[in-house]
Amino acid sequence: MTLDELTAAFQKLYGGQPRIYRAPGRVNLIGEHTDYNKGFVMPAAINFSTWVAVTKRDDSVVKIHSDIFEEDAEIDLANSAAHGRKHWSDYPLGVAIKLKEAGHNIYGANLFVHGEVPLGSGLSSSAAIEVSTGLALLDISGVKIDRLGLAKICQMAENEFVGARTGLMDQFIACFGKADHAVMLDCRSLESRALPVPDDVKLVVCNTMVKHELASSEYNARREQCEEGVRILSQHLPNVTSLRDVTPDDVEKFRAELGEVIFKRCLHVTTENDRVLKAADALRDRDLKTFGKLMYESHNSLRDDYEVSCQELDVMVDLAKPIKGVFGVRMTGGGFGGCTINLVSVEAVGEFTESIRNSYVQATGKQSGVYICSAADGAGRIQ
Numbered sequence: 001m002t003l004d005e006l007t008a009a010f011q012k013l014y015g016g017q018p019r020i021y022r023a024p025g026r027v028n029l030i031g032e033h034t035d036y037n038k039g040f041v042m043p044a045a046i047n048f049s050t051w052v053a054v055t056k057r058d059d060s061v062v063k064i065h066s067d068i069f070e071e072d073a074e075i076d077l078a079n080s081a082a083h084g085r086k087h088w089s090d091y092p093l094g095v096a097i098k099l100k101e102a103g104h105n106i107y108g109a110n111l112f113v114h115g116e117v118p119l120g121s122g123l124s125s126s127a128a129i130e131v132s133t134g135l136a137l138l139d140i141s142g143v144k145i146d147r148l149g150l151a152k153i154c155q156m157a158e159n160e161f162v163g164a165r166t167g168l169m170d171q172f173i174a175c176f177g178k179a180d181h182a183v184m185l186d187c188r189s190l191e192s193r194a195l196p197v198p199d200d201v202k203l204v205v206c207n208t209m210v211k212h213e214l215a216s217s218e219y220n221a222r223r224e225q226c227e228e229g230v231r232i233l234s235q236h237l238p239n240v241t242s243l244r245d246v247t248p249d250d251v252e253k254f255r256a257e258l259g260e261v262i263f264k265r266c267l268h269v270t271t272e273n274d275r276v277l278k279a280a281d282a283l284r285d286r287d288l289k290t291f292g293k294l295m296y297e298s299h300n301s302l303r304d305d306y307e308v309s310c311q312e313l314d315v316m317v318d319l320a321k322p323i324k325g326v327f328g329v330r331m332t333g334g335g336f337g338g339c340t341i342n343l344v345s346v347e348a349v350g351e352f353t354e355s356i357r358n359s360y361v362q363a364t365g366k367q368s369g370v371y372i373c374s375a376a377d378g379a380g381r382i383q
């Protein structure tokens, strides 16, 4: 959809001349399920965005239409619910409510959303709709808050209104993405460092077409298991307040007490943090071989220790691994379906795409989606 088409669709529904905002989806290169453990992540914003057209209303009603769901939803900010109703509109409307609860004077608005980020595929369409809506509502209400503040409010909407206890990674990168760079984020200090993606590789995202449900109990269950790990470990190691403070050796040492499941969860998080630090050095040195090796290790750890992969993701990794020009592959995002991220040399991308499409359908009977992505800038006003 072009900007003119979006404007026309908006005008047909609501009338008026809208402002337009966008926020990108993301792919995470390495550092999975570490953000809510105050660890390290390395996402990049991608060239698939959610677009929001908006005009101000004279009352306190926020109306929203999605072209993907072909559906409308609305809330009255003067009298809004505390929890979502398990509907796509919980994400954007939750942001409106949380902005209001944070004391910002948000106006009623008419919103039209056009989504390009594949839904439920681990590319963070949820943060893209949250951040683009947040920017749109703040701007038409004449309220200025810094981007980190916006990212945190969007996360709060997802945690408290939607009910998924996600970390800050997705909202952060939707706000702070940088073209041609991955961003390494320390989820404790919230310091970040942009790392150039070498121009001889492409970020190729392969969609298994298995939809995940992040708000599902499994994600929250992993988070609780990590909290239980911290509770047990902190009885022996008093300075431990999150898994960030723990090493893989500590986890091994208290294995019996942790019990097998919590042990494996803690092992994944602590080894994954180490991998992100090594991966950042490898990227700095343009050492793609080492980076790729760390990606495979990350996938195995997510599969075996954190247990958030699925058969189709494992198949997608195994099929990509031997293809010429592939440095590394792993599942990306929350898991239980969704996508893999493949680091592929530029000249091999054509053959890679063809090969993975054919072999995946043969192996699973399912079609895949293959997206050749570049690292993009974070959210902004477009018109």
Ligand code: GLA
Pocket (backbone or CB within 6 Å): 031, 032, 033, 034, 035, 036, 124, 166, 167, 168, 169, 170, 214, 333, 334, 335
């Ligand atoms: C989802 C969440 C993120 C993060 C990832 C797993 O994308 O929104 O906060 O926890 O899963 O790394």
